[in-house]
Amino acid sequence: MPSTLDRVSGQPAPSEITPRALYEGRRGWMKRLATGVLGSGLATWAAREALAAEGSAKGAALVGAKSAVAGAVTMEKSTSRADATSYNNFYEFGTDKADPARNAHTLKTRPWTVAIEGEVKKPKIFGIDELLKLSAMEERIYRLRCVEGWSMVIPWVGYSLAELIKQVEPTGNAKYLEFHTLADPKTMPFVGSRVLDWPYVEGLRIDEAMHPLSLLAFGMYGEVLPNQNGAPVRLVMPWKYGFKSAKSIVKIRFVEQQPKTAWVKAAAQEYGFYSNVNPKVDHPRWSQATERRIGEDGVFNKKRPTLMFNGYEAQVGSLYAGLDLSKNY
Ligand SMILES: Nc1nc2c(c(=O)[nH]1)N[C@H]1C(S)=C(S)[C@@H](COP(=O)(O)O)O[C@H]1N2
Numbered sequence: 001m002p003s004t005l006d007r008v009s010g011q012p013a014p015s016e017i018t019p020r021a022l023y024e025g026r027r028g029w030m031k032r033l034a035t036g037v038l039g040s041g042l043a044t045w046a047a048r049e050a051l052a053a054e055g056s057a058k059g060a061a062l063v064g065a066k067s068a069v070a071g072a073v074t075m076e077k078s079t080s081r082a083d084a085t086s087y088n089n090f091y092e093f094g095t096d097k098a099d100p101a102r103n104a105h106t107l108k109t110r111p112w113t114v115a116i117e118g119e120v121k122k123p124k125i126f127g128i129d130e131l132l133k134l135s136a137m138e139e140r141i142y143r144l145r146c147v148e149g150w151s152m153v154i155p156w157v158g159y160s161l162a163e164l165i166k167q168v169e170p171t172g173n174a175k176y177l178e179f180h181t182l183a184d185p186k187t188m189p190f191v192g193s194r195v196l197d198w199p200y201v202e203g204l205r206i207d208e209a210m211h212p213l214s215l216l217a218f219g220m221y222g223e224v225l226p227n228q229n230g231a232p233v234r235l236v237m238p239w240k241y242g243f244k245s246a247k248s249i250v251k252i253r254f255v256e257q258q259p260k261t262a263w264v265k266a267a268a269q270e271y272g273f274y275s276n277v278n279p280k281v282d283h284p285r286w287s288q289a290t291e292r293r294i295g296e297d298g299v300f301n302k303k304r305p306t307l308m309f310n311g312y313e314a315q316v317g318s319l320y321a322g323l324d325l326s327k328n329y
């Protein structure tokens, strides 16, 4: 059966997604990278098709019991593992969708620590094996909606971020969490490029972070996370645009002020702090009313209606009562 992956579909080009100045900065960077394939869109699609066909090597098993958290297991058909592990955004490894699968083999996921700092009574540096044992693993099947207009359905393995937060006992001053991800120029070829101000920093309000749907993920499809999907530990925020779901986390700071996230620094008028999925608030350069489900839609189609809070409104809507969502995008 031919792959149903989009080839020249409504996917915005990187030049549309990234602000022009940054894009031009990246163009310079890309010219300096002497890798024939990067320049050619067609070659890149072909490379990704090949990666998808191969499938990335299977990882060690990591299974979880079906989550009992309300809304955590959608009945929608999951995206194929091949697509979810070959069509990625992980800008530390490149800006084309095929780059992470091609380049992230250099990421060293052992040893790995996650430092918990700031406004907590029990700051601590957790080793990854300790984190893996901190709470029972659950399987959660979430929709993932990228701000670019595509979506997937992915079976993750992990536990609620709240389990980790409870262990470190936030102080009364902890209003926000700031997530720092690895920025290692030796193993990540685009760290040092001007695409973003590295490290990739993300943030959440503490009540958002404590919500039972906020997931600390270690695996997907019943296996440990492939590097390109954010090994060994990442966030998954199903009601927010995908870029809030920071990959390969090394530090979590509890802070009083709203964090300056990498995307807000890059283009605050396009990517807000909240970034809740919202079909009624368009991106300044494209509509957010509909989306393309990867592996499902035709080549040029973007026909699925996007749902308020990505379909998690019943669970998370109350977090935003009284907040003007068109101003707090
Ligand atoms: N560190 C880091 N995390 C990141 C990104 C990134 O570039 N760097 N991209 C984000 C974006 S835009 C999306 S859509 C999701 C994609 O996750 P997936 O590749 O596992 O589907 O990861 C997010 N997390």
Ligand SMILES: [Mo]
Binding pocket: 089, 145, 146, 147, 148, 241, 242, 243
């Ligand atoms: Mo994204």
